[in-house]
Amino acid sequence: MxxxxxxxxxxxxxxxxxxxxxxxxxxxxxxxxxxxxxxxxxxxxxxxxxxxxxxxxxxxxxxxxxxxxxxxxxxxxxxxxxxxxxxxxxxxxxGDEYWAHLPTLLESDKPLQRMDDVGESESHYRSQAAALAWMLAPAAEAAATALGFGATTAEKSILDLGAGSAVWSLTMARRDESSTVTAVDWPAVLAVATSTAERFGLADRLTTLPGNFHQVELPAAAFDLAILGNVTHLESREGNLDVMKRARTSLRTGGRIVIFDVFPGQSKGDLNRTLYALGLALRTESGTVYAPEELEALLAEAGFAAAELVDLPVPPFAVGMMVAEASG
Ligand SMILES: C[S@@+](CC[C@H](N)C(=O)[O-])C[C@H]1O[C@@H](n2cnc3c(N)ncnc32)[C@H](O)[C@@H]1O
CATH class of the missing domain: 1.10.10.10 (Winged helix-like DNA-binding domain superfamily/Winged helix DNA-binding domain)
Known part of the structure; x- marks a missing residue:
């Protein structure tokens, strides 16, 4: 044009x-x-x-x-x-509740809520997790396909950190009868993951580990795939490095970590992504849309090989996935 x-x-x-x-x-x-x-x-x-x-x-x-x-x-x-x-x-x-706070944000640079605060996140996400599952269902299907679930993948044991509804991991598990999911999140949010599993007919293949993903005890070298779905934008650099290291320890060598988040360069997500970044400033203290290179550097420090960024060309068009292998 x-x-x-x-x-x-x-x-x-x-x-x-x-x-x-x-x-x-x-x-x-x-x-x-x-x-x-x-x-x-x-x-x-x-x-x-x-x-x-x-x-x-x-x-x-x-x-x-x-x-x-x-x-x-x-x-x-x-x-x-x-x-x-x-x-x-x-x-x-x-989202008028958030957007109405915009003038105050400009004046004070203080958010309306602290959804990135461990004390607040359970109550916010217990009510939002199901809506997120609905919004992200097509992206979860696209991711399962891109990762080869149900076709070529040999990844049977999936760890979902900050799982919310567990839409990513359970969509993958649904493609492969022998796969299992371990979901970590706050107790009230895990109730939503359990209901997703029931809806998918996968209740017997979901294990829930309630608590803080920085502290919950995770088995070592037990998983083939670790998922961080829309979690990295809530965490500081140190927080991300910690959770990536924990994921690395719980993965078998050769296992993969998958980060789902709002990345630049997705099919047509510029307005989505920039409004999302502004929305994060309205509802978190330190939420950030990281550049892929920043997350890649953290992954390398946590013990992962070079990462690949994969487009998920379905709504919301701003979410992509970063995949990296656990190095030996
Ligand atoms: C933006 S939601 C993403 C949920 C899901 N992974 C998805 O993509 O739909 C972030 C999730 O991480 C959880 N969470 C945030 N901080 C956490 C922490 N320190 N320990 C456990 N869960 C946490 C929240 O409760 C919420 O369910």
Whole structure:
């Protein structure tokens, strides 16, 4: 595209993003989404139930339909899977709680929350882990394929550190009947991993190790694959080095470590990645999107061979995986 066209394309994109966010917010505030949760309705039924005017309700529904929030068939509108995910999850306000803190962040450089704090992370992630599983399911499938699970991999014993819902490890284990997963996280969060395993029919292949991944006792040379999924951006350099060293000790020589995180250079993730970095500043004290080279250097120090960065070309398009082998 020429510069002239790019500028106009960006202009319309930005106007649309803002307009769509306003429409979604007003659909919530007016009770439209809550009403549709009860079942499909026509625009006039919805307007009556929410005590709003019919003509703008129709216009709002058309925009919500174009956004993928509702689906209109024969004049009747229902919520889509996207709307149900938004309404039922922790991001029903599109993260407004965080974004409203932006002026304060600029003034004080202090976050709203400390999701990177060991005292806070359990309560935050117990409610977010299931939403993360939903968001990352396609990326987990892409990663399992890229790692050769179910086809060529001989990695049977998987350690998932800061597992959350354990979506990465359990998606891999689902491809290979003889593989097992050991998940480490806080007790309340591991309940989410257990329910993922039940949903996948893998409950008998999941072992949970509750506690701090810097302290929990891990068996030595016991695992073929260690996963750090969206953990490195929460940790300091020292914290990352410590957890990588612990992963190295628990891996057999020749085993692999896989880091999933938001990396630059992914298929089309620049806006995702930069907003993610800003979001981290809003909800953590020291959360950072590391450059791949920084993580590679830490991996080398922890006893891993040269790392490879692999694109995961599925939503959210900003998450990639770094893979490195445990050297002898
Ligand atoms: C961003 S979430 C990622 C969860 C999952 N790996 C994923 O990618 O969906 C980070 C996880 O690490 C866990 N966590 C953070 N610090 C931890 C620590 N010191 N010990 C154990 N778990 C920790 C959190 O409870 C949370 O489940």
């Amino acid at each position: 020429t510069d002239e066209l790019t500028v106009r394309a960006r202009y319309f994109e930005l106007m649309n993003m803002n307009g769509a966010a306003h429409v979604y917010r007003q659909a919530r505030a007016s009770g439209m989404l809550a009403a549709l949760l009860e079942g499909p309705m026509t625009a006039s039924e919805l307007a009556r139930q929410c005590e709003i005017r019919e003509r703008p309700t129709r216009l709002m529904l058309a925009a919500l339909d174009a956004m993928g929030v509702v689906a209109g068939v024969d004049e009747s509108f229902s919520l889509t899977a996207l709307a149900r995910m938004l309404i039922g999850g922790g991001y029903r306000a599109l």
